Amino acid sequence: xxxxxxxxxxxxxxxxxxxxxxxxxxxxxxxxxxxxxxxxxxxxxxxxxxxxxxxxxxxxxxxxxxxxxxxxxxxxxxxxxxxxxxxx
Numbered sequence: 001x002x003x004x005x006x007x008x009x010x011x012x013x014x015x016x017x018x019x020x021x022x023x024x025x026x027x028x029x030x031x032x033x034x035x036x037x038x039x040x041x042x043x044x045x046x047x048x049x050x051x052x053x054x055x056x057x058x059x060x061x062x063x064x065x066x067x068x069x070x071x072x073x074x075x076x077x078x079x080x081x082x083x084x085x086x087x088x
Contacts, residue, residue, distance in 0.1 A: 003043045009076050010054065011036040014086060030061040031086050035079050061087050 012035050019028040035057045042050035063070055072083050 003041055003046075003049070006040045006042075007076070008038050008040075009035060009078050010038040012079065012082055014082070025062070025066045027060050027062055027065055033059040033079075033083060033086070035059070035075070037076075059083060 012033065015032045015034070017029055017031055019026070022029040037055040037057065038052055039055055040050050040052045057075075059070055059072060061070060062068065072080060075083075
């Protein structure tokens with residue numbers, strides 16, 4: 001049998017800006033986000049599965065101060081919706 005992987009968002013935490021008076025191009029001006037994903041690996045022919053692993057990702061609006069915007073286009077739809085809403 002083949003192992004299948006499913007991923008779901010376990011939690012999203014939004015942290016306030018560090019410095020709301022900073023320039024718009026600074027990371028400190030914008031919220032940061034932590035996303036906790038739960039990855040489940042399963043194989044119906046393996047008695048030791050399923051196994052669930054937790055994975056954490058952190059997002060900031062820009063790659064670096066004054067840098068390009070962070071790309072999150074490959075993330076879960078819920079994560080994209082939240083990031084679009086807070087960084088609009």
